[in-house]
Amino acid sequence: MPSDAPFIPLAVPVTGAAEARNLQACIDENFVSSVGPFVTRFEEMVAASTGAAGAVATSAGTTGLHVALVAAGVTRDDLVVLPTFTFIASANAIAHCGALPWLMDIEAKSWNLDLDQLDSEFRRHTQRDGGILRHRATGRRIAAVMPVYCLGMPLDFDRLNAFAEEWGVPVVADAAAAIGVRWRGQPLAAAGLLSVISFNGNKTATAGGGGMVVSRDKELIALVRHLTTTARTSADYTHDRVGFNYRLTNLQAAVGCAQMERLDELVAAKRRISAVYERAFSQIPGIVPFPNPPGAESGCWFSGLVIEDSRLPSPVSLSSALRDKRIEARTFWKPVHLQAPFADAPRAESLRVSEDLWQRVLTLPCSTNLSEAEQDRVIGVVRDLLHA
Ligand SMILES: *Cc1c(COP(=O)(O)O)cnc(C)c1O
Secondary structure (H helix, E strand, O other), X not given: OOOOOOOEOOOOOOOOHHHHHHHHHHHHHOOXXXXXXXXXXXXXXXXXXXXXXXXXXXXXXXXXXXXXXXXXXXXXXXXXXXXXXXXXXXXXXXXXXXXXXXXXXXXXXXXXEOHHHHHHHHHHHEEEEOOEEEEOOOOOEEEEEOOXXXXXXXXXXXXXXXXXXXXXXXXXXXXXXXXXXXXXXXEHHHOOOEEEEEOOOOOOOOOOXXXXXXXXXXXXXXXXXXXXXXXXXXXXXXXXXXXXXXXXXXXXXXXXXXXXXXXXXXXXXXXXXHHHHHHHHOOOOOEEXXXXXXXXXXXXXXXXXXXXOOOOOOHHHXXXXXXXXXXXXEOOOOOHHHOHHHOOOOXXXXXXXXXXXXXXXXXXXXXXXXXXXXXXXXXXXXXXXXXX
């Protein structure tokens, strides 16, 4: 393929006539800011699709995570359990509360929080102190557990809820990339207290930018709404606590509504793309597919492969060779414990799986409008590079 071949991006938004129509309606009705019918409709659509009792739109996934943690009671000097293999935004949201992540490992079969390790860390490294669960080494209160649905892959909702019940610790899920997921038929909001979805431009469905906090608990949803709208108690500028301006605009929600209308199609496209890559590379020795554990209906946000055999080219060299062929491919998350701002965060006894995995992952083009011909081209180039 010549180097002037069309560029194939990693993951871009796909918008069209429905988005344009909704945006025009915002202008026609002069609802361009945080007041307007699309915000409410967007919230209702996401609540319905995730099995939630309610949803609150936020300016980003990150701000949604921040406000969800505050609503769950996370405060200064607390610890929040977090898998180290995640996007930095999860850890930043914890830091924005004045808290620190307690970093744990992932399990190899799902790339999600290792629930066995979580259990053993709690048994070995926490103690009750006047009803408050504390981390022994630091004395910090353990305020929440934040699982991350890596690549849009849910983890065992039943086990997660049983754990939260046993220890009395709230679960706030980073479900940023997980719109459309189910665990053994249960929708996203069935897990934990609060879940947060991102509608950033590179996610399966986008609002340009934005987030959504969902829950089965109506009172919590009301609290999140209160916090995102400056904690105002009346129209005369009275506020009862330190709140946030984390609202989404009607313009963004207009795009989000159009995307939600064809969510099934978008998720189906993601799953199809992922399955095609899996089939294409399954015969190549030293390559393993992204995880696909039983019980999980993944949203397949990102697709790609794992280089198991160190004699094969590394993801870094593959992504640069692919760039020369006008194909965007990227390495994946560098774990949080290797990031300067979180180098001193408490961590589990072992982070072996994350440390072993992160430099072996390559993500490949997976926009929902990726054509069969484009995907064939990507597969052909990757095969050639692996065999060279
Ligand atoms: C995208 C993403 C976020 C952040 O969402 P924004 O809307 O970009 O703020 C957080 N966590 C994970 C796991 C993500 O993939």
